[in-house]
Amino acid sequence: MKRSVVWIVLLSVTICFYGCGGSNTDAESEVAESEESAETVPEEEIPSPRREASGNIAGVNVKIDYGSPSVRGRQIWGELEDFGKVWRAGANATTAIEFDANVKINGEDLPAGRYALFMIPEQDEWTVIFNKDWDEWGAFAYDAAQDVLRLTVTPGWADDVQEELLYDVTDSSLSFSWEKARLDLQIEGSGE
Numbered sequence: 001m002k003r004s005v006v007w008i009v010l011l012s013v014t015i016c017f018y019g020c021g022g023s024n025t026d027a028e029s030e031v032a033e034s035e036e037s038a039e040t041v042p043e044e045e046i047p048s049p050r051r052e053a054s055g056n057i058a059g060v061n062v063k064i065d066y067g068s069p070s071v072r073g074r075q076i077w078g079e080l081e082d083f084g085k086v087w088r089a090g091a092n093a094t095t096a097i098e099f100d101a102n103v104k105i106n107g108e109d110l111p112a113g114r115y116a117l118f119m120i121p122e123q124d125e126w127t128v129i130f131n132k133d134w135d136e137w138g139a140f141a142y143d144a145a146q147d148v149l150r151l152t153v154t155p156g157w158a159d160d161v162q163e164e165l166l167y168d169v170t171d172s173s174l175s176f177s178w179e180k181a182r183l184d185l186q187i188e189g190s191g192e
Helices: 002-019 026-040
Strands: 051-056 060-067 096-098 103-105 108-110 113-119 126-129 147-153 156-170 173-189
Touching: 051 156, 051 173, 060 156, 060 173, 108 147, 126 173, 147 173
Parallel strands: none
Antiparallel strands: 051 060, 060 096, 096 113, 103 108, 103 173, 113 126, 126 147, 156 173
């Protein structure tokens, strides 16, 4: 019975394909136009554009790829991004960070590799998480069993607003700033 249904569906699709001209040029044209128009949109008009920061710290190449949302007058911490919830540390696709050699972050060992960077913001202390599942969308499928390293850090709170989320790789750290929150993770080569 199941085979009959499959054959009927395949036959119907084939008849429709050839009976409808054998081509889906209208749909193909729409996709091409959509791709072309997406390429011509100025980057400053794309909400939360992808950004990359990279640098070399103690002989280790560090690269971070993230979506950079803007504050746009919103209260971020405790409202748009709830305290106590896992956050993707950027916008859209998961923030991915890569090290080409073993490192120590705030004194803790992290093997070379590519990781998802998640954070759990709180008023007084944040948890920074390096997780194996770097190729995900946001934090919706976050799995704590895939955590490689968790750090507790104390954020700084500035008076001025950093409008666009920003990561920066300096000579010795990875810094994060968005809205009034500031974090610095000290990075050093582990020598292994």
